Amino acid sequence: MTAALGVSKQERTYAVLRERIVDGTYGPGHRLVIDALARELQVSQMPVREAIRRLEAEGWVTYVRHQGAQVAPIDTASWTEAMTTLAVLEGFATALAAPHVTTADLHALRAIDVEMGAAMEEMDVRSFSDRNQAFHERIYARCPNGHLRRELAAIQERVNTLRSSIFVYIPTRGRTSIAEHERLLALIEAGADPLEIELVAREHKLHTVTAYEQRLALQEEKR
Amino acid sequence: MTAALGVSKQERTYAVLRERIVDGTYGPGHRLVIDALARELQVSQMPVREAIRRLEAEGWVTYVRHQGAQVAPIDTASWTEAMTTLAVLEGFATALAAPHVTTADLHALRAIDVEMGAAMEEMDVRSFSDRNQAFHERIYARCPNGHLRRELAAIQERVNTLRSSIFVYIPTRGRTSIAEHERLLALIEAGADPLEIELVAREHKLHTVTAYEQRLALQEEKR
DNA sequence: ATCGACGGGATCCTATACGAATTCCGATGG
DNA sequence: CCATCGGAATTCGTATAGGATCCCGTCGAT
Numbered sequence: 001m002t003a004a005l006g007v008s009k010q011e012r013t014y015a016v017l018r019e020r021i022v023d024g025t026y027g028p029g030h031r032l033v034i035d036a037l038a039r040e041l042q043v044s045q046m047p048v049r050e051a052i053r054r055l056e057a058e059g060w061v062t063y064v065r066h067q068g069a070q071v072a073p074i075d076t077a078s079w080t081e082a083m084t085t086l087a088v089l090e091g092f093a094t095a096l097a098a099p100h101v102t103t104a105d106l107h108a109l110r111a112i113d114v115e116m117g118a119a120m121e122e123m124d125v126r127s128f129s130d131r132n133q134a135f136h137e138r139i140y141a142r143c144p145n146g147h148l149r150r151e152l153a154a155i156q157e158r159v160n161t162l163r164s165s166i167f168v169y170i171p172t173r174g175r176t177s178i179a180e181h182e183r184l185l186a187l188i189e190a191g192a193d194p195l196e197i198e199l200v201a202r203e204h205k206l207h208t209v210t211a212y213e214q215r216l217a218l219q220e221e222k223r
Numbered sequence: 224m225t226a227a228l229g230v231s232k233q234e235r236t237y238a239v240l241r242e243r244i245v246d247g248t249y250g251p252g253h254r255l256v257i258d259a260l261a262r263e264l265q266v267s268q269m270p271v272r273e274a275i276r277r278l279e280a281e282g283w284v285t286y287v288r289h290q291g292a293q294v295a296p297i298d299t300a301s302w303t304e305a306m307t308t309l310a311v312l313e314g315f316a317t318a319l320a321a322p323h324v325t326t327a328d329l330h331a332l333r334a335i336d337v338e339m340g341a342a343m344e345e346m347d348v349r350s351f352s353d354r355n356q357a358f359h360e361r362i363y364a365r366c367p368n369g370h371l372r373r374e375l376a377a378i379q380e381r382v383n384t385l386r387s388s389i390f391v392y393i394p395t396r397g398r399t400s401i402a403e404h405e406r407l408l409a410l411i412e413a414g415a416d417p418l419e420i421e422l423v424a425r426e427h428k429l430h431t432v433t434a435y436e437q438r439l440a441l442q443e444e445k446r
Numbered sequence: 447a448t449c450g451a452c453g454g455g456a457t458c459c460t461a462t463a464c465g466a467a468t469t470c471c472g473a474t475g476g
Numbered sequence: 477c478c479a480t481c482g483g484a485a486t487t488c489g490t491a492t493a494g495g496a497t498c499c500c501g502t503c504g505a506t
Contacts, residue, residue, distance in 0.1 A: 008288060008489065035457070044491045046269070049458090050276050057280030065231060066458055066497045081370035088315045089308070147304035151374075231459070258487065267461045272488090289467045289488055 009043045014051035016041065021060050021071055022161045032061060032069040059158065076216065079162040083209045086155045090136060091202030093152060094184070095194040097142035106185060109138060113181050120174040128174065129163075135181060139188075173211050180204045232266045237274035239264065244283050244294055245384045255284060255292040282381065299439065302385040306432045309378045313359060314425030316375055317407070318417040320365040329408060332361055336404050343397040351397065352386075358404060362411075396434050403427045 017037070020026045032052055038045045052069045055061045061069040112135045119128040133156070143149055184204065187197050240260070243249045255275055261268045275292045278284045284292040335358045342351040356379070366372055407427065410420050 010489080033457075045458090046490060050273060053273050053276045054280045057277050065234075067499085068457065078370060081368045084368060085312070085371050085374060088311060092311045145304045145307060147301060148308045151308060151378075155374075233459080256487070268488090269460060290469090291487070 008047070010047035010050045013037070013041055013043060013047045014054055017051055017055060018060065021055070022164070024164055026071050028071050028074040030071045032071070034068070058154075060161075074162050079159065080209055080213070082155055082159050082162060084206065086152070086159055087202045087205035087209070089148065089152055089155065090140060090205055091198040091200075093140040093143040093145070093148050094136075094188075094201035095198035096145060096148070097140050098188045098194065098197050099191070100142040100144065101139065101188050102142075105138060105142065106189060109135060109181075109185055112138070113178055116174075116178055116181075120178075132177065133160075173208065176207070177204070180207070231270070233270035233273045236260070236264055236266060236270045237277055240274055240278060241283065244278070245387065247387055249294050251294050251297040253294045255294070257291070281377075283384075297385050302382065303432055303436070305378055305382050305385060307429065309375070309382055310425045310428035310432070312371060312375055312378070313363060313428055314421040314423075316363040316366040316368070316371050317359075317411075317424035318421035319368060319371070320363050321411045321417065321420050322414070323365040323367065324362065324411050325365075328361060328365065329412060332358060332404075332408055335361070336401055339397075339401055339404075343401075355400065356383075396431065399430070400427070403430070 017026075017032065026032070034045050034048050034052070037048045041048070052061060052063065056063045056069060060072060062072050063069045112131050116128055116131045116135070119125075119131060137156075140149060140152060180200070181204075184197070184200055187200060240249075240255065249255070257268050257271050257275070261271045264271070275284065275286065279286045279292060283295060285295050286292045335354050339351055339354045339358070342348075342354060360379075363372060363375060403423070404427075407420070407423055410423060
């Protein structure tokens, strides 16, 4: 019937729903009603059902029998928890990857840092954040542990969503963040002790968490 | 017809399929044909489809459009990778949990160690392994990071499957493993440096991996 | 006034049916 | 003997329909 462009309707439905969750169109607690979505997306209920199942398995929505799905609750706590897990895994992945980082990689990584500096000058939070993620991804792309890479990617994506929902810019963090990057690169370049690399990478990420928590506490105080 | 015991058919189907994958009935590469399974389990194709979707999202099976699902390939490498990831997370979780471990917990944990010793005497590999898992689960049940706990549980389950497919008993490992447990408990009891606890717990788990790899290398040599 | 029973509406769950894509296998020609 | 092509069988993908379950507002009894 429809000129399916190589992807199934279930696939498209999944992509659409997920996109809406990620970009915040469907806020936390939003109910996903199968019938309504099916009508809106011009498909039957089956593709929607399957899409929702996938979203459930990946933790984007919670599902109760005979009651339906709703977007998983998102709060500061879960962001912090996910970030902490991410910090631990990313630290280890960075240490594992270090010996496999090429000089070309180092070049590219320093270029990214320059871009981050520029983004900071222009107060472009989005760009800064994107470049930051690119930086770390480029490193642990060299990590030989595939399972670890996949876990990282999954958690990263989850954190991104949470971030877009709750993030407030942390002004003091930008400059130190770039400095920490440079330190990390120096360690990698020098072939430093894996454990040292791991801990530096971990702390780097955890700093973002603590910075956020401090800012949050500050806001609490103001009220 | 619905003698449903409170669970949906999709749920049961999912449980059955998963069980069969976990216990090795369906070996790696085994094709899961929807029609056949639906007939066998006395349900329609829809519950089977959804069950397979969930299994796919959780990484138990791979799925290709218009071609169906087959049990994900399992090899030594992926077991090693998952175990390594597990070691890192479990190490960190153990350190986080340490301050929350009660004396009652310590008591129970030492009891488990005794049971492990008994299982070793009787060469009961299955029991030994179960108790070992119980030991670590009891500890990181006290970990305050919920996200981390869930990740651990998921990876643990995956590793269990892989293990049942490829595991060979490592005879020299039992005694040292119990000794390492005791050392870990002593550190927790003494309120040691979190980083030390983390690294001991991590190494403990990684020892299993290296022991397995050595044994594998030995077998290679024999041939 | 509060609590429990009851009914309507909404929503989900499963079964069946048919169309679409893929694969398998034999026939045909080189 | 091998490569290629076409058709049938297999299997997946989606639509539709009816039954099952839950939620919520209403009503009556204590």
